[in-house]
Amino acid sequence: MKRKKNxxxxxxxxxxxxxxxxxxxxxxxxxxxxxxxxxxGASAAVVGVVAGLGEFIGYGFRIVSGLxxxxxxxxxxxxxxxxxxxxxxxxALALTDNWPAAAILMMAERFGKAVRNxxxxxxxxxxxxxxxxxxxxxxxxxxxxxxxxxxxxIVAGVLAWKGSYHYGFAVLIIxxxxxxxxxxxxxxxxPDPRALEPAFKPGEAGRLRPVFWLYLASAAFIALGFAxxxxxxxxxxxxxxxxxxxxxxxxxxxxxxxALSALLLGRLYDRKGxxxxxxxxxxxxxxxxxxxxxxxxxxxxxxxxxxxxxxAQESIVRAVVADMTPADRRATAYGLFNAGFGFAWxxxxxxxxxxxxxxIGGMVVFSVLAQLCSLPLxxxxxxxxxSGE
Numbered sequence: 095m096k097r098k099k100n101x102x103x104x105x106x107x108x109x110x111x112x113x114x115x116x117x118x119x120x121x122x123x124x125x126x127x128x129x130x131x132x133x134x135g136a137s138a139a140v141v142g143v144v145a146g147l148g149e150f151i152g153y154g155f156r157i158v159s160g161l162x163x164x165x166x167x168x169x170x171x172x173x174x175x176x177x178x179x180x181x182x183x184x185x186a187l188a189l190t191d192n193w194p195a196a197a198i199l200m201m202a203e204r205f206g207k208a209v210r211n212x213x214x215x216x217x218x219x220x221x222x223x224x225x226x227x228x229x230x231x232x233x234x235x236x237x238x239x240x241x242x243x244x245x246x247x248i249v250a251g252v253l254a255w256k257g258s259y260h261y262g263f264a265v266l267i268i269x270x271x272x273x274x275x276x277x278x279x280x281x282x283x284x285p286d287p288r289a290l291e292p293a294f295k296p297g298e299a300g301r302l303r304p305v306f307w308l309y310l311a312s313a314a315f316i317a318l319g320f321a322x323x324x325x326x327x328x329x330x331x332x333x334x335x336x337x338x339x340x341x342x343x344x345x346x347x348x349x350x351x352x353a354l355s356a357l358l359l360g361r362l363y364d365r366k367g368x369x370x371x372x373x374x375x376x377x378x379x380x381x382x383x384x385x386x387x388x389x390x391x392x393x394x395x396x397x398x399x400x401x402x403x404x405x406a407q408e409s410i411v412r413a414v415v416a417d418m419t420p421a422d423r424r425a426t427a428y429g430l431f432n433a434g435f436g437f438a439w440x441x442x443x444x445x446x447x448x449x450x451x452x453x454i455g456g457m458v459v460f461s462v463l464a465q466l467c468s469l470p471l472x473x474x475x476x477x478x479x480x481s482g483e
Contacts, residue, residue: 102224102290108280109218110237115273116181117238117349119266120203122245123184125345127200128324129331129338130259134193138328142447144197145324146440152204153436160212160429164422169213170281176210177277179203181270188264211432216425219416220291227413232360235408239353245269246342246349254339291421302427305478306418310431312471313411314438316375319464320403321382321457322443323348325450335389344397351401356409359402363410368476370410375468378403382461386454418479 131141163172183202190196222230245266252262284290323345330336336344355374362370377399384396412428419427442464449457 099224101284102221102230105221105280105284105287105290106218106225106230106234107237108276108283109214110234111276112177112273112280113234113238114241115269115276116177117241118245118248118269119181119184119241119273120207120245121242121345121349122249122266122269122342123187123200123203123263124323125246125327125342126249126253126259126262126338127196128327129341130187131193131196131324132328132331133259134191134196136193136197138325138332138451139447140193140197141328142322142325142450143444144200145322146443146447148201148204149322149443150436150440151201152207153432153434153439155205155208156212156429156432156436158429159209160216160425160427160432163213163216163425163429169217169287169425170285172213173210173217174277174281176206176208176213177274178206179209180206181273182206185264185267185270188260188262208432212425212429215412215416215428217287219424220287220289220421222413222416223291226361226364227416228360228363228410229357230360231413231416232356232358232363232409235356235360235405236353238408239349239356239405241269242349242352243346246346250339250342250346253342288421301420302423302430303418305475306415306427306431308471308478309414309418309475310434312468312475313431313435315468315471316378316403316407316465317435317438318442319382319461319467320378320439320442321385321400321446321461322439323400325443325447326385326397326400329386329450329454330393335393344394347394348397348401348404351398352405352408355402355405359406360409360413363413368414368472368479371406371414371472372469374402374406374410375465375472378406379462379465382458386450386458 128141131144159172163169180203183199183206187196187199190199218234248265249262252265327341330341359370359374381396381399381403384392415427415431416424446457446461449460
């Protein structure tokens with residue numbers, strides 16, 4: 095048992111290292127994508143649509159990826175293909191000089207994420223069985239966000255040194271190659287991660303429970319009202335709140351909060367269950383007013399709350415999906431769940447981009463109310479999970 099637990103931890107750490115270097119790459123790019131699009135002549139509505147459409151692609155295609163992963167069992171092949179697409183798209187942004195070309199590459203990076211994530215999360219869930227799912231996904235997310243802290247800091251340094259977004263994107267080829275190298279090591283070391291879950295029996299797939307769909311509906315409200323960082327960064331730049339070089343550093347700080355909250359919330363989820371999500375939703379709902387209707391210290395506090403929301407989404411939200419779905423249907427479940435989540439994110443981001451141009455206050459009200467609408471559904475989900483429905 096101890097040997098299997100050590101193997102599970104080793105696998106989680108290897109995938110965490112892949113995500114660390116991967117996030118150094120694409121989260122660094124994400125931290126400056128809003129200002130970069132603005133520099134290339136894009137409007138607030140365009141930034142909102144690009145961010146939302148990118149997330150829709152990044153989540154929506156996971157239906158196909160998840161189904162293919164479970165039916166072919168080629169989890170590693172699909173995971174590696176997705177990483178290659180994402181990690182190639184980011185450095186290519188250094189070659190762009192107009193916002194449509196940059197937008198296409200940004201969406202290509204999200205497409206690669208859609209390809210890889212259901213298969214990767216399914217493999218991770220098998221290792222998480224031995225460690226406690228909240229803790230395993232929390233550790234993975236924390237390592238992921240270490241990269242998300244370092245990457246924006248690197249880009250901020252390049253902007254301060256060269257004053258060039260193109261140099262900032264070009265340097266990201268280094269962590270991209272490191273991510274692919276560690277991914278190969280993980281593939282060679284653990285060719286069949288499903289063996290890490292003792293209760294797993296291939297071929298005994300069950301149906302997704304009704305509570306899964308209720309949980310998806312609750313998560314969709316969270317996504318609908320979650321203000322994406324590119325729009326927040328656009329606001330900081332166009333409102334003159336922060337200079338360009340400080341925006342990626344603020345994003346890095348939010349990613350630090352994300353990492354710490356993922357660990358804490360993951361551990362609390364293993365002990366307390368669904369109730370932990372109520373705190374996360376409440377914290378995230380308060381972030382939009384502080385980010386878009388204030389400045390200085392309150393804006394920083396708002397980004398910290400935003401980081402808590404991101405930490406919850408990438409740790410306990412994923413853990414709940416694994417806990418309520420059959421072992422041989424998890425890639426499918428993650429694909430369906432993330433597609434619904436992504437559609438809501440796309441709709442919300444696009445609408446908030448349009449609302450921002452008409453009324454920032456109206457945009458904030460929409461963000462808060464949409465997220466709070468998830469709470470009654472989450473309460474029902476928690477009751478049904480306790481009763482075994």
